[in-house]
Amino acid sequence: MTETYSAKDEVGQVRQRRSRWDRIWTELKKAPITAWFGMIVIAIYVIVAVFAPFIAPYGEAEVHPLPFAPWSPEHLFGTDQIGRDVFSRLIYGARNTIGIAFLTTILAFLIGGGLGLVAAINQSWLDQILSRAVDVLMAIPALIFALMLLSIFGSSVWSLVVIIALLDSTRVFRLTRAVAMNVVVMDFVEAARLRGEGLGWVMRREILPNILPPLVAEFGLRFCFVFLTIAALSFLGVGIQPPTADWGSMVRQNASLIQFAQYDLKAGLTPILPAAAIALLTIAVNFVVDWFLIKTSGLRDEV
């Protein structure tokens, strides 16, 4: 064995070049069953939410003569306390509950993520002020803070979205700042600054692509948190207001049915249904995020 050194022949793990879709498909094929379960559940929820008016047998606020009707072919899951079809409201609930939570999470990421990135790069008085302000805001439990603000601004969908997004953006700020800080200290960022690149270029081209995977995972987790908070507030009667169908308030409205479980188990299950719908989506998102986190932990070589 002779050793003639050549830089070209050094062992670099060259991977096969495949198209993006090919790569995603190979990753998907290797995904564990839990991740598949999660993705399928999420897909079903999204379809139901988007096509709600075509799937639901009755209208969102359509009132039928018999309140608290039992489960039957006409009313699959019966009717609620003023005679609205529970099945239809579950379907519209998907649209409202998920839609509002999604919108809120996006808003939280725009605010928290943007400021977190700026704070990480800037690292001066701005970072100091933002970080201290976030510390103080986070010293008040989110649900309590939300309750207080809602008592002042009133319970409309928009105040709900803005209040929860603002409160949640503090968590997003912390994470984005921490993750971005890890990237900011890397030599390639210093190299870009030494080259004379502007702040915008450094943020967009050097830092953002490298913090995207943890942020995507965090988006999933934050969505669950926001979703559960909004459901809790609606359950408490200060979130999404009737007649808009949403799962949290549906649990509360039908709660009294649970006492009849020993006579009619199906009726007793009615308030559990929307709560279970909430839990199922949260579990599904958690499964997918878990898998995604394992796939992308750290600075991976390839997306």
Place this chain on the structure above:
Amino acid sequence: MSDPLLHIKDIHIDGFSDERWHKIIKGVDLTLHRGQVLGLIGESGAGKSTLGLAAMGFARPGCRLTRGGIWFDGEDLMQASESRKQTLRGARIAYVAQSAAAAFNPAHRLIDQTIEATLRHGLRPGDDAAEDAKALYAAMDLPDPETIGLRYPHQVSGGQLQRAMTAMAMSARPDLIIFDEPTTALDVTTQVNVLAAMKDAVDRFNTAAIYITHDLAVVAQMADRIKVLRHGEEVEEADTRDMLTNPKHPYTRSLWAVRALHKPSLREDDTILSINNVTASYGTAPVLHDVSIRVPKGRTVAIVGESGSGKSTTARVITGLLPPLKGAVQFHGDTLPPALKDRSRDQLQQIQMIYQMADTAMNPRQRVSEIIGRPLDFYRGLKGKAQAQEVARLLELIELDDSFADRLPGELSGGQKQRICIARALAAEPELIICDEVTSALDQVVQEGILKLLLRLQDDLGVSYIFITHDIATVEAIADEIVVMHQGKVVEQGPKEDIFAPPHPAYTELLLSSVPTMDPDWLEKVRQT
């Protein structure tokens, strides 16, 4: 000869990463007799540490011993129960870890940790063991041996901790000690004393040892025999002196490839960059005191020093990342604005930088074509086809080819990454390149290749280098002039031959005499002087 103390036969070890099992050790034999010291040498990823731990019947989490046999003093460790192995570990086989700072428990005093294994295995009574530990501290040349044991790990220095860890290993008077790169994290002037203390201890108690390192000169001082490992397989094994004078395998020779390089220094009176009386600090902590350095045009100035000497800070002052409190940096006789943000694009273009860790110096999400292409566009306005052609030319210049343009950094080897970083610096067509420890994270053969490339580029392009390093062999290979730095001050500057020739200032003397040579008797000689 009697039965061996340790006998390993055809051992196979697998490691789990990227969701599957990989072979780390592929069938290695090893025999060690009482009182013998075996050096295990190899480069990163050769499987040295894994093999060393296997000698204790131990596999790290995520590793497993799959096949083969390990016999310690005739006892089969592959078959032995976990509790049986526990009675051997710490009592008859001890381990000295690479980072003593991490391997000492922060919650307990040094002495309690030193004698813990001895007490737990019931080898001696507590008072006796404590007295013995103090004697061992004294033997290891630790200051205040009577009381240093009462301190906590964070209260003593890294070199002292490493000695305390050797004392800890010695406490139970084991038959075998595994030294796992014990001096790698230390500065060179600290290393020499720790090496001497370890060698003494092993000699005095006639302990057998396996000494794991990547530095052949270090292992030459410690070991009777040396085994060379590569990619989990044995390359060769021989007596230390035989191996150094007559290596059978070309790979073994490549382990001291850089030491074979020597560049005669050239003089040049034309100055490209000068640092004049610079004083700088991080916050309130002063790091540079009145530093003046001159860089001749088209030549290489090596800045040599240990950690904390201020050599990297000097680079930060030159690049404008750390504006100095006093003094100035002049380029072609013109004073550069102290802060990076005040410098013009032209000024930035003239001085480029290459980093120690090529891994973190390139954005892992950009392809080679973007990494090299950006400075072409930014400084020279090359776009599209012209840019692609220039990228190809630069890749050829650094001895790679066009096919690399499409790769991501994760698809390159360590040496290739560093070459891409060189190409990125060259893309700006700079007059001066600052190289900050650019070879110290690389294997010897690869270092040799990079150094030769840098020399050739200097010949072809006339670019000047500031070469920051702690390694004297690298200085010998590349420098024209040398600046010796210590505790934020310049000890001396001059042409390489002048600096290397005695008489030296005290610190230069210490630094040069502390660097192990390939002579197995070097440590003995140093200790006698």
Place this chain on the structure above:
Amino acid sequence: MHPILTTVLQRLAMGVITLFFVSLIIFSAVEFLPGDFTEAILGQSATDETVAAFRAELGLDKPAYLRYIDWIGAVMQGDLGQSFSGRSASGVDRSRAVADLIGPRLHNTLFLALMTALVAVPLALFLGITTALWRGSFYDRSVNAVTLTTISMPEFLVAYLLILLLVSLNPVFPSLANIDADTPFWERVYKSALPALTLLLVIVAHMMRMTRAAIINLLASPYIEMARLKGLSPATVILRHALPNAWAPIANVVAFNLAYLVVGVVVVEVVFVYPGIGQLMVDSVSARDIPVVQACALIFAGTYILLNLIADIVSIVTNPRLLHPR
């Protein structure tokens, strides 16, 4: 001064400053109320004099900073102001002192939280530590699967499932936790059992997972490997080498989850109609009874800050680097 003392004092000062800013935020909530909120509370027919008297009582004629000083001064003496409810347009004031409203309910909530914590903390630590030690075993995987499912459930789902199982189908517990000051101790425990169980399930799942992660992180330290390579028994490795370094992470996990408990209480109290401070707050939010909401928020936030403060102080006093300075 000993560095531990300095660090603890610094941390305490930080806590006080945080509390100050939090009180400022809670106080300024009123500033965002619409100008005509007094009319909304007193009713359309309120006379000008009644409105003026109410505004004077609220101090709306004074500048905000003076009102803050008055308010915080009163709060420190235990006076949380007068409730908005019970007022009428005619000027007859049947409103109650907020402190009187909150007092008994705070006691009930603390009882529930304490009862839960006394079971939850030891249970969660036990589960977290044992799953970390036997990582990958069947036991570990089953506990993980169960807790992952539990943390994904909203508290009210857990609550209603328990009601379905333990009230409707098998009448073991009462569904309403209607306790008052005269309820005897064991009856109180019995009636609070279901709300406590609900909280317990949710909290244990969170706390166990975080404990497990913290212990696994600790066991990966080089000094733990060193202890193993010294031939120490697994028990010695854990007790002598892992435990002394585990206090800080465990204290953080416990504090974080007890703080979480404080919030979880709100939903659970509403489900079980438990007369606690959480339910009071929700009712007051619906009624827009701001002084009560403010007082509740202040109490919740104060507890939250206090718990985190305690965890930080535990971390400080168990840190060998601070205990034994150079």
